[in-house]
């Protein structure tokens with residue numbers, strides 16, 4: 023089985039986000055980038071499938087810091103790693119990259135395309151359905167367990183409240199992974215150092231072929247709330263202070 | 277003599293049996309990987325003299341030390357009796373008489389036989405009446421068998437001499453044996469039969485002892501000296517490198533331990549001194565450094581087995597419990613090296629990806645961002661923003677002191693305040709200093725001790741490259757862990773930096789009259805020696821000088837200096853959960869400080885300690901009785917407002 027797994031680099035949310043001048047994107051210049059967590063799970067699931075039944079895993083990374091993450095993927099067991107070029111300093115749009123991924127899936131004769139169910143830059147989780155549609159392959163998103171039996175996949179999908187459904191589908195397919203069957207493993211620094219010698223392939227983007235359906239017109243950062251006030255530990259003074267605050271805000275009469 | 281042949285047979289059989297019983301160890305040691313422990317013979321010998329001749333570490337526990345010294349000296353004196361007993365019959369005509377065997381040597385033997393019995397009596401009293409907890413888990417029967425054999429050997433020696441006196445020998449040099457002779461005489465025992473009986477009991481017990489030793493902790497009679505001789509002479513803060521011959525970074529079978537690490541296992545006396553000082557053991561975690569050694573030893577003795585070493589003979593929980601505080605190695609009288617073993621087995625776990633979620637998160641953050649908290653590097657120097665003055669970028673301009681700030685001091689809001697205090701003190705003293713800003717990475721000290729050698733190398737190399745590109749004279753850090761890595765571990769990469777702890781630098785500045793401080797009125801405070809400053813790097817005095825210079829009186833806790841008790845955060849423990857902990861080491865330590873009864877400040881000199889001990893004090897609900905202050909907070913320049921001392925009720 024040939025598995026293609028997509029790794030997207032997203033802005034590190036622990037960093038200080040700042041708006042770009044146009045007000046429609048974040049200023050990416052000073053940001054650190056990290057692997058999208060769900061994609062990390064997709065990678066783990068791919069490696070688990072490889073370990074369970076044998077597969078060739080090709081990891082494709084997009085975005086800033088792709089090389090570092092591809093070395094990590096190689097250390098974890100990916101057989102081939104490819105950096106997909108993308109527009110610099112721009113967010114990774116699923117609509118934009120779907121065609122490139124579909125093309126790669128064909129070129130690598132993939133039987134299975136795995137990606138994270140969503141990312142902070144794709145909260146609708148559109149990547150898997152786009153790629154599935156372009157390839158005309160079946161697609162399931164939100165998986166938390168994938169078992170392969172030859173060309174037949176059993177895919178479990180979490181529905182909330184402990185309800186889980188299991189699908190059976192034939193490859194080729196596209197899956198959006200919510201969580202891997204096992205938490206992503208740790209790769210040691212020595213394995214990373216070894217993997218740093220892995221040759222990283224390059225792939226040029228295909229034009230998306232989609233018409234723009236909507237555009238971001240504005241982006242807003244969370245408003246910094248005022249700092250909290252410690253009301254102390256004495257019940258009486260706390261009560262007094264509370265009443266004063268509520269009254270000041272017009273929420274209670276003094 | 278008619279007994280010559282039977283004695284030869286007996287002796288040869290006993291030696292053969294002893295060799296047979298030692299065969300596994302001999303084979304294991306012969307096949308073990310090499311270890312470079314043959315350099316500097318004079319220094320090594322000197323260490324043996326101090327450790328054994330002076331019983332240096334032994335005497336830290338006075339009763340044990342004294343009783344062991346008695347038994348030890350008596351053993352050497354009575355060795356003359358043993359030589360006499362075997363020599364006279366194996367080689368007819370041999371006798372010690374010409375050099376005083378029947379005069380002064382006889383007198384010494386007589387007296388030391390009694391002393392030996394006194395020594396054994398004290399040992400029995402200690403083991404069966406006092407019963408210190410450090411013996412928990414040591415083999416009781418092994419100790420008992422040894423006591424019986426010693427008593428048998430000494431008693432038969434005295435009685436044999438007594439029987440000879442009954443038979444008409446001169447007893448004037450043997451007062452004790454003479455007294456016993458009176459008893460024997462009254463019991464009506466024939467002198468010749470008595471002499472023969474006690475002789476054979478004597479040599480029989482000695483040979484039994486010999487045959488017994490290979491399977492007993494009493495191997496240390498032969499192995500303690502070599503084990504101390506071959507001790508590590510590396511700086512204490514240098515974790516052992518991964519040998520080039522080893523394929524993976526870690527160790528997952530006993531045979532991969534080098535011969536010295538295996539010799540350690542055979543030398544353990546089961547004294548439990550290591551267990552008594554271990555913070556992990558005190559916290560109720562499944563780690564006793566003594567049992568770690570004896571479990572490994574028993575596995576070595578049992579030979580190859582199906583059970584894996586890591587996760588089998590030694591459980592993963594045991595390995596992760598260690599704070600790498602080094603108290604065990606400091607306490608061990610035979611210089612056993614617990615930590616290199618723990619680190620090597622952890623290296624195997626890490627290489628296999630067998631790490632707890634907490635550790636995985638920290639290590640992943642460190643891989644990605646160079647700090648364990650998952651904060652962007654760009655925020656590393658954020659603490660400088662609230663200073664009233666700019667801090668030099670050491671990458672841009674030359675500085676006298678390059679300040680390696682460290683993760684906690686940079687990122688933790690509770691510690692940043694202290695970091696700023698230090699910056700203010702340095703400025704007040706006119707020190708020309710700078711920092712690396714976002715180029716600094718975690719020093720890798722605890723990464724390395726958590727067994728993540730590859731990541732350590734990456735972090736270290738990155739720091740070394742950045743540091744080497746700067747122009748500076750000395751490095752200073754507030755963090756003992758960074759101090760240790762920069763000063764010791766980085767030597768593996770050929771980096772030899774002069775690294776100072778801030779306490780040393782501040783003490784120097786005060787001595788040079790560069791800091792004019794408020795002087796307190798002698799209020800009593802206590803001080804916690806951080807493991808990586810004190811035990812690892814000998815930084816005991818500078819902090820104490822600072823406390824004195826600031827006008828405080830130091831009331832040390834019972835466990836101080838080399839015997840300081842770890843806060844529980846080291847070696848990657850701070851990134852692991854508290855599962856299985858019955859009493860946090862930090863809380864144990866705060867209780868110790870409270871028991872002093874007269875201190876209001878718990879002074880620390882490590883950024884992690886401020887966090888650990890403040891949390892401990894909150895957990896114990898004693899914030900009104902004790903306050904954690906960093907040593908930098910005690911030092912207040914006269915230009916600022918003096919520190920107000922909270923009042924304490926003395927108990």
Ligand code: SF4
Nearest residue numbers: 554598599601602604
């Ligand atoms: S280093 Fe400290 S925590 Fe680890 S085994 Fe030794 S005494 Fe215990």
Ligand code: SF4
Nearest residue numbers: 544545547548550608
């Ligand atoms: S390792 Fe050392 S301190 Fe611990 S029990 Fe053995 S001999 Fe004693």
